Amino acid sequence: MIGYVSTIVLLLLLAPILLSFIKAVKMWLLYKRPVSLLQGFRDFGKLLRKETVVSEEASAMTRIAPFLVLSPLLVALFYLPPIAKGAYYVSFVDAFTLTGLLALSTFFLMLLGLDSASSFGGMGSSREAFISALVEPAMILTIFSVSMMAGDLGIGQAGVNLAEHFPREHTASFLFAAISFFILLIAENGRIPVDNPETHLELTMVHEAMILDITGVYLALIETAASVKFVIFASLFASLFLPFGMEEAWLPAAMIFVGKLFAVALAVALIEVNTAKLRLFKVPNLLGIAIVFAFLSLITYYVLGA
Amino acid sequence: MVDFLIGLFLATLITALFTSRLYRLLFWYSLNSLTLGLLALVIGARLDDRAMLMTGGVTIALKALAIPYVLKVLSRRFGLSRQTPPGIKTQYAIMLVPAILVFTFYLAEPISHMVQGNANYVAISISSLFLSLLLMIEHRNVAPKIVGFLSMENALFLLGTTATRGMPMLVELGIFFDLLMAIVVINLLLYREEAEL
Numbered sequence: 001m002i003g004y005v006s007t008i009v010l011l012l013l014l015a016p017i018l019l020s021f022i023k024a025v026k027m028w029l030l031y032k033r034p035v036s037l038l039q040g041f042r043d044f045g046k047l048l049r050k051e052t053v054v055s056e057e058a059s060a061m062t063r064i065a066p067f068l069v070l071s072p073l074l075v076a077l078f079y080l081p082p083i084a085k086g087a088y089y090v091s092f093v094d095a096f097t098l099t100g101l102l103a104l105s106t107f108f109l110m111l112l113g114l115d116s117a118s119s120f121g122g123m124g125s126s127r128e129a130f131i132s133a134l135v136e137p138a139m140i141l142t143i144f145s146v147s148m149m150a151g152d153l154g155i156g157q158a159g160v161n162l163a164e165h166f167p168r169e170h171t172a173s174f175l176f177a178a179i180s181f182f183i184l185l186i187a188e189n190g191r192i193p194v195d196n197p198e199t200h201l202e203l204t205m206v207h208e209a210m211i212l213d214i215t216g217v218y219l220a221l222i223e224t225a226a227s228v229k230f231v232i233f234a235s236l237f238a239s240l241f242l243p244f245g246m247e248e249a250w251l252p253a254a255m256i257f258v259g260k261l262f263a264v265a266l267a268v269a270l271i272e273v274n275t276a277k278l279r280l281f282k283v284p285n286l287l288g289i290a291i292v293f294a295f296l297s298l299i300t301y302y303v304l305g306a
Numbered sequence: 307m308v309d310f311l312i313g314l315f316l317a318t319l320i321t322a323l324f325t326s327r328l329y330r331l332l333f334w335y336s337l338n339s340l341t342l343g344l345l346a347l348v349i350g351a352r353l354d355d356r357a358m359l360m361t362g363g364v365t366i367a368l369k370a371l372a373i374p375y376v377l378k379v380l381s382r383r384f385g386l387s388r389q390t391p392p393g394i395k396t397q398y399a400i401m402l403v404p405a406i407l408v409f410t411f412y413l414a415e416p417i418s419h420m421v422q423g424n425a426n427y428v429a430i431s432i433s434s435l436f437l438s439l440l441l442m443i444e445h446r447n448v449a450p451k452i453v454g455f456l457s458m459e460n461a462l463f464l465l466g467t468t469a470t471r472g473m474p475m476l477v478e479l480g481i482f483f484d485l486l487m488a489i490v491v492i493n494l495l496l497y498r499e500e501a502e503l
Contacts, residue, residue, distance in 0.1 A: 172313030172426075179317055288400035289324055293317070295404045300313075303411040304426040 003250050004088040008077050010254065011235060015227035016040020018234065018265045022191075023198075025269035040227060044220050052216030055116040065112035066214070066221040072101040072108075073228045080232065081159025081239040084253035085246045089156040095143040098155055099136070102188070102232070105225065106132050112222075113210030124209025127280060131194065131206065134287040135187050141294035142180045145301055146240055149174060155236075162243040169305065176297035178241040183290035185233045185268070187283070189226070192272040194283055197226075234264040308468075311345040312430050315464065319434050319457060320403060323441055324396060328381060328388045328449055332374040335453050339369035342460055346467050358467065361478045365463070368482060373456065376489060377449070384496045386449050394444040406436050427468030434461040452492050459485060 017037050024034035036042075054062055076098055082089040106128065113125035149167045150158035167174060187194045195206040211222050238260035245256035278286060315338060322334035346362030349355075381388075392399065410433035417432075418425030438461055442454030463481065 169309065171307075171309035172316070172430075175310060175313035176317065285324065285396040285400075288396060289321070292320060292400055292403050296316070296320070296407055299404070299408055299411060303408070303415075304429055 001088050003084060004082070007080075007083050007087070007254070010258075011077055011080070011231050012228070014258065014261060015224070015231040016044065018231060018261060019227045021262060021265050022269040022272070025266060026273055029269075029273045044224065047220035047223070048217060050216045052218060054215075054218075055118070055213055058116045061111055061115040062214075062218070065108045065115065066218040066225075068108040069105050069112065070221050070225040070228070072105040073225055073232060076101045076232055077228065079155060080235055081156045083235075083239065083246070083257040084248065084250045085160075085163070087250065089160070091154050091157045093155060094153040095147060095155045095158075096140075098236075099139055099143070102229070103132065103136070105229070109210055109222070109225075112214070116213050118213055120209045120212050124206055124212075127206045128210060130280075131187060131283060131287075134284055135184055135290075138180055138287060138290040138294045139184055141291065141298060142177050142184065145173060145177045145294065145297040146181075148298075148301060149177075150240075159239040159243065162240060163246040166243060170301060172304075173297040173300040174241070176293045176300060178237075180290045180293035180297065181237060181241060182267075183286060183293070185237060185264075186271065187287060187290070189230045189233060191268055193275050193278050193286060196277050231261070234261045237264050307348055308345060309426075311341050311348065312427060312464075312468075315341045315345070315460075316430055316434055316437075319437050319441075322453070322457065323392070323399060323403065323437060323444070326389065326391045328386065328390050328447075329378065331390065331450055331453050332378055335457060336370045336374040338457060338460055339373075340366060342464060342467075343370055345464070349467055357478070361467075364478075364482065368485070369456070369460070373485075373489065377452065377492075380493065380496060381449050386496070387447060390445055390447045390450045392444040393446050394440075399440075399444070402440065403437070406440065407433050410436050421469050428465065431461050431465040431468065434464065437461075448495060455488070456485075
């Protein structure tokens, strides 16, 4: 139980660090002076001290929604697979619940964007709806094939099963599912080929457009939600697709796990530096590739058993 | 390990299908050949077959490094267009690719009973054969068609290494010389295209 709680605390603490790490790697590769890894915490503290301004047009939704964006993600943190063997985990929650929680958070984020009736917010919300609707089928297919390989629909149980007996004979379909899930990770977190998290001026922005007129504490909550979402996806990737290093004691296992999270963040940062942002109407093509790989993973598993 | 490499082989080929830039296409082709060479090395090491180890090494040197480089140099010399949008829209390709995969996986089923060893490899190499054919069909420019032809050769090589217990060395060398001939022919073809422009 101590391991369970401390894992969640660890993930919460790591969340801003991982996003700062991505930013730092990008700046380092672009010959800039990298930001500190603690920049996320500094920003959080700064936003808490700032005045909170709410638009006159806004309804009560603007005051409620930031909490409702963050809370499903915090709940989802409790359902993640364990990071060490023998640690406590929730076994009855299946992958669809997790997807639903993430979708609930996105739903309130979209409402928040629509609420203040600024044209930017509505645009961002419609784009977010467009992208997340396309993410869903690929997500379901990927999860299906992973849980078939793991032999359990429960996400925690699947992580444990994969770590205990890795499906060696299904490596090919496992690889396809991993590729698909990585594309989804990028799309859901609004990283570069899909959305640029750094600009406020681009007409193609998605996430930033929705939160353009949010300030102070509410902005701090939304930023935290974004980083928690990234850490959820990264840790799902780490425990479902890189299932090793769980046999150790809690501390070494946690170290290995953190290393895996940073590896995922590094991969995302390298992709961000190397690719240009896709035009919005080309995003379905990228997600289509994710669907192709997810489907390929399923049929390779079914037909070939490879 | 072999399963992983085969998965990577198919994945790089599928990604190449959706690429619309020539240099990226060459990069994916090079990665495709690299996985093929590694596969030959792994299988050769397992069977303790020196001929296959050699072919694996030659594959990596020739197909993963030399041919993409030569093609890049040639395309630069002839000023070929670096933008090669596929003729088939991505929306349709997304439906076409899984259809081809399902079709070929079931197509390979009767054959797989005849092959000793792992039957999956036959299915995957036949499906990559069809996917390379799609790569040739969907492009109008010469350069991607050439890459499609070369990856078709890769698919045949995969079939040769995995379905049989190693092809005779002579056959492999013959295929490589064939490939070099093909490069010469491609050179002539590019000259022609330049003359027509």
